[in-house]
Amino acid sequence: MKKTILILTIITLLLGGTIFVIYKNNQNSKEEVIDIFKEDKKEEKEESKDNIPTTKVTVDIKGMINNPGVYEVDSNSRVNDVITLAGGLKEGADTSNINLAKIVSDEMTIIIYSTEEVLEKFKQEVCICNCPYIENNACINNNDNNSNLININTATIEELTTLTGIGDVKAEAIIKYRNEVGKFKTKEELLNVDGIGESLFEKIKDDITV
Incomplete structure (x- = not known):
């Protein structure tokens, strides 16, 4: 009788151990599938970011610039990027009236004046503009609603x-x-x-x- 009970106990333990091992393997397999799925999603998301098309805009730059003309640039380019693309400033160019960090827009015109032109036009007053070009005394009349x-x-x-x-x-x-x-x-x-x-x-x- 004792021998029979011992055998049944051993069989029960073996069955329990087998079931536990199978359960753990299934859990690990499930977690691995989930992790792989998450990784694939992450890669797809990163790839989609890289494939976002960049819009092109056309900008006209003139004045005291080495290579004035019309340029096609990325829509997230800034005025300073266009100046660099156009060969940089000529000697004597004055950018005090220009917001070099402004993001360009399609059909924008950027005019680079010389120091003499700025002093003559604005009567030697300091010119600080938010616009990418000088506009009809806009820098002098900053308090005027029509200044821009x-x-x-x-x-x-x-x-x-x-x-x-x-x-x-x-x-x-x-x-x-x-x-x-x-x-x-x-x-x-x-x-x-x-x-x-x-x-x-x-x-x-x-x-x-x-």
Whole structure:
């Protein structure tokens, strides 16, 4: 009788041990599958970040720059990156009026003035602008709500061409109109200028003043 009980006890222990080993193996296998799945997800996420396409924008840089012209750059580029791409500044260039850290945008115009031009234009006052280019006394009149707007009655060709959609031809047409007809009394009068339509006016109306 005792021998039978001993045999049954041994068999029970063996069965229990076998079941425990099988259970542990299943748990380890499950954890390994989960870990591999997580790793695959992590790799997919990192790969998707690397594959995000970079948008290109077109920027026009002119003035005291070694290689002025139109450049296509990444949308996250900054003004300083464009200056470097264009061969750097000429001797005598003055960037005190430029926010070199500003991120560029499509159709942006960057004008680099010489020290003499800055001193003459702003009467030797220190110029600190948030804009990437000089805009019609914007740096002198920082307290004026219209300080960052282009005054179409006094703006030069270079200043007018900083407006979206305004090239040299349209800028000359604006200056010709105000010389022949007189100063603009309202912004809407700009629609009387050859080449300025409703669509273009809508794009620039918030950037101009009279």
